[in-house]
Amino acid sequence: QVQVVESGGGVVQPGRSLRLSCAASGFTFRTYAMHWVRQAPGRGLEWVTVISSDGGHKYYADSVKGRFTISRDNSKNTLDLQMDSLRDEDTAVYYCARAGASGVGVRYFDPWGQGTLVTVSS
Amino acid sequence: QSALTQPASVSGSPGQSITISCTGTSSDVGAYDSVSWYQKHPGKAPKLIIYEVTNRPSGVPDRFSGSKSGNTASLTISGLQAEDEADYYCSSYTTGSTSYVFGSGAKVTVL
Numbered sequence: 001q002v003q004v005v006e007s008g009g010g011v012v013q014p015g016r017s018l019r020l021s022c023a024a025s026g027f028t029f030r031t032y033a034m035h036w037v038r039q040a041p042g043r044g045l046e047w048v049t050v051i052s053s054d055g056g057h058k059y060y061a062d063s064v065k066g067r068f069t070i071s072r073d074n075s076k077n078t079l080d081l082q083m084d085s086l087r088d089e090d091t092a093v094y095y096c097a098r099a100g101a102s103g104v105g106v107r108y109f110d111p112w113g114q115g116t117l118v119t120v121s122s
Numbered sequence: 123q124s125a126l127t128q129p130a131s132v133s134g135s136p137g138q139s140i141t142i143s144c145t146g147t148s149s150d151v152g153a154y155d156s157v158s159w160y161q162k163h164p165g166k167a168p169k170l171i172i173y174e175v176t177n178r179p180s181g182v183p184d185r186f187s188g189s190k191s192g193n194t195a196s197l198t199i200s201g202l203q204a205e206d207e208a209d210y211y212c213s214s215y216t217t218g219s220t221s222y223v224f225g226s227g228a229k230v231t232v233l
Contacts, residue, residue: 047222108158
């Protein structure tokens with residue numbers, strides 16, 4: 001079945017780095033844009049970043065621009081999120097989400113992974 | 123980029139209908155037919171229930187329906203059931219510097 005599974009979360013000190021990964025299966029990964037969305041404790045969902053199907057286009061939320069980098073390996077069906085200069089406010093569950101359909105201009109998310117928790121704390 | 127505005131909580135009895143509003147601006151909800159809705163149970167992954175304002179993915183009951191008027195989108199749950207108790211989030215594409223914006227979330231309680 002169509003599935004995305006995140007990994008790599010953990011506890012990290014402010015200012016340090018962490019790399020999240022997302023393993024995709026059950027669909028033709030190279031034809032779908034992929035997103036990261038996060039949810040801080042007790043807060044709502046916040047879109048973080050998106051990468052196009054071929055990796056050529058990347059967009060970021062203002063809150064992470066210049067600190068986070070999204071990338072993908074279409075040969076391995078994996079999506080990564082490199083998070084540098086982490087701040088307390090980056091503490092959240094990070095979800096990997098596929099674009100709801102293949103092609104361009106698809107502006108919804110389906111499916112989502114179970115999420116991986118990132119805690120930024122000294 | 124501000125979050126879309128949703129009521130913090132909505133409640134109803136089993137079998138009743140409830141509507142959750144999602145208010146944005148002419149830069150997001152009002153600009154595109156790209157509103158989607160997600161159901162989220164605690165500790166679970168969000169689940170897509172409505173996309174492109176009115177479309178329902180296969181497997182989602184037809185009790186769930188979506189609409190939009192101007193800068194406000196709405197999700198209606200008809201024939202409310204116990205398993206519908208969850209948090210619901212709207213989302214929209216936006217012309218702002220952030221590509222996507224989510225709603226603040228609405229907690230649905232089945233009385």
